[in-house]
Amino acid sequence: CDPKADSTINLLGGEPLRPVMNYMREEDEEPERLEDISKEGFGGVLCIETGGPTPGLGCAGRGIIATFQLLEDLKLFETWKPDVVLYDVLGDVVCGGFAAPIREGYAEKVLIVTSGEMMAL
Template sequence: MRRIALYGKGGIGKSTTTSNLSIVLAKKGYTVMQIGCDPKADSTRMLTGGERITPILKTLRQGKDGVTLDQLVTKGDYGIYCAECGGPTPGVGCAGRGIISAFERLDALNAFNELKPDFVLYDVLGDVVCGGFAMPLRKGYAEEVYIVTSGELMSLYAAENIALAVSQFSQKGYARLCGIIQNSRNVENEDKLISDLAAEIGVRVVTRIPRDKVVQECESARSTVASFFDDGAYVRAITVLADEIISKKENR
C-alpha cells in the first residue's frame, strides 16, 4: 500500500487533480482510496456524482454508538473508496483537530487492512501546515508528498512553505517530497517560475497540467475529466503523474 499526500494552497485545484488521479489509477486496475482533509469536505464529490458524502467528524459528532467503516467510507466511481474528514461547526473548534479525530477513527476500525487499497491519496489544504493539517505527514500516514501549484505568487509562496514543512518531517523519517505538480493558470512565464521553484527546493516538476475548459464542463456534469475521456491534453498530463507514481512503486 502506498500513501501519498497532495498539498497546495486552497483553491489551486488539488481536489480536481487528486480525483482525476484516482480515476486514472483505478482505470489501470489499482484499488484506490481518496481521503479529503479539508473542513469543506468536498474533495470526493466528483467521484460520487456531485454528491457530498457525510464527513467522518459529523458522523462522530452525532454520537452514534458502534460506528462502522461503511458509515465513514463511500464507494465512488470505478470502485474508489471515498472519505471526508470534515471539520467542526463553522466558528467553533479547530479544523485541524477534525483531521486528527478522523484519522484516529479510521485506524481504530482498521480501515486500510479491511479495504486493502493499493494507493491512499490524501487531499490536504496547504495554506497552513500545522496541527491536524500536518497529520498526513506524521506517524507514517503519508510516505510521499506532491505539491500542487500554479505560477501565481501566493500559490508559489504556499508551495515553498509546504516544502519546508515536509523537509522537517523528512528529517524525522516520515514523508518525503517527491515533486511538483503544475496546475497551470496561464500566468506569464509560468513554466519557468515553477521550474525555478522546483530547482530551489530540490525536486522536479512531475507534470504540467494545462488549463482546459473541459474540466469545468465535466464538473458541470458532476464528474471528472478522466471518467469521460481516455485521451486529451488534460488526461495525458494526469496519466504522466499516475505513471510516475506507479513506476516508483515498481522500483522500490
C-alpha cells in the same frame, strides 16, 4: 479537512458525502462501521471526507487527527489494503494537524499538486 467537504464529489457523481466530523457531531458518537462514513466512488475508490468543526468553534487539525485514529480503529487499511491513498490537504496550512498524514506515518511519499483550476484533484 475541508469545511466544504467536496474533495470526493467528482468521484461520487456529484453526490455529497457526510463528513466524519458531521457524523460525530450529529450522532454524538463515533461510527461503528466504515460504511457509516464512506462510499465507494468511480473506479472502486473508497471515499471519506473529514469535514471540519463548526466554523469558529474548534480546531480542524484535531479533527484530522481524530479521523485518522478512527480509521485505525475501524481497520480501514487492513480491510481495504489500498495500493494508493490520496489526502486532499489545505494548501494554507495553519496548524500541525494538517500535517498528520506525513507526521504520523500515514504517507510514504508526498506529491504537491497546485492548480488555478477548481477541483484540481
